[in-house]
Amino acid sequence: EAGVVQSPRYKIIEKKQPVAFWCNPISGHNTLYWYLQNLGQGPELLIRYENEEAVDDSQLPKDRFSAERLKGVDSTLKIQPAELGDSAVYLCASSSDRGNSPLHFGNGTRLTVT
Amino acid sequence: AQSVAQPEDQVNVAEGNPLTVKCTYSVSGNPYLFWYVQYPNRGLQFLLKYITGDNLVKGSYGFEAEFNKSQTSFHLKKPSALVSDSALYFCAGSHRNQGGKLIFGQGTELSVKP
Numbered sequence: 001e002a003g004v005v006q007s008p009r010y011k012i013i014e015k016k017q018p019v020a021f022w023c024n025p026i027s028g029h030n031t032l033y034w035y036l037q038n039l040g041q042g043p044e045l046l047i048r049y050e051n052e053e054a055v056d057d058s059q060l061p062k063d064r065f066s067a068e069r070l071k072g073v074d075s076t077l078k079i080q081p082a083e084l085g086d087s088a089v090y091l092c093a094s095s096s097d098r099g100n101s102p103l104h105f106g107n108g109t110r111l112t113v114t
Numbered sequence: 115a116q117s118v119a120q121p122e123d124q125v126n127v128a129e130g131n132p133l134t135v136k137c138t139y140s141v142s143g144n145p146y147l148f149w150y151v152q153y154p155n156r157g158l159q160f161l162l163k164y165i166t167g168d169n170l171v172k173g174s175y176g177f178e179a180e181f182n183k184s185q186t187s188f189h190l191k192k193p194s195a196l197v198s199d200s201a202l203y204f205c206a207g208s209h210r211n212q213g214g215k216l217i218f219g220q221g222t223e224l225s226v227k228p
Contacts, residue, residue, distance in 0.1 A: 042218030
């Protein structure tokens with residue numbers, strides 16, 4: 001089966017500019033996650049979707065971050081405006097349910113804000 | 115607050131020797147526990163999980179992990195390390211009522227030398 005696809009792989013932007021990341025989960029996976037991974041640290045959950053509904057966005061900085069999952073398939077994560085501290089890897093993952101099924105991760109988007 | 119800790123930033127092992135990567139958790143109740151591996155510039159790959167039952171869990175690539183409730187540990191082990199096992203390893207856990215909301219440790223860099 002095809003894995004989780006993320007684009008772009010790398011993005012360099014100047015601070016205060018907007019940026020968007022795209023994710024296509026594994027076909028049939030209803031649960032989609034966006035994680036933030038800072039250098040040398042473990043991933044931290046930003047938002048979790050069940051189909052098209054955001055069921056956990058408590059750690060999403062809503063003043064500048066937004067996400068959507070229209071039609072319950074692919075998803076977009078946006079930052080506007082970007083800040084220097086947003087430089088990190090943004091990982092998308094999907095799973096077949098929200099229980100104990102393992103997460104399948106994409107290769108991530110490495111964002112550098114200058 | 116729930117947490118997962120990996121007390122070692124780095125583990126060095128000679129090829130052919132057994133390896134252990136340590137993980138302790140602070141998750142209420144009976145948690146779901148996972149191990150993931152991350153290669154450079156790639157997303158995380160699932161290795162194994164503990165849900166219930168036998169405390170010794172076997173996973174991919176010859177890895178196994180032992181769930182120890184009294185010590186709140188879930189150490190990753192392999193009887194004979196390979197150079198290709200060199201990577202970044204993450205332990206993760208979730209509360210059973212919050213399936214899918216994984217809390218990750220900070221990661222352990224495993225280096226296997228020939």
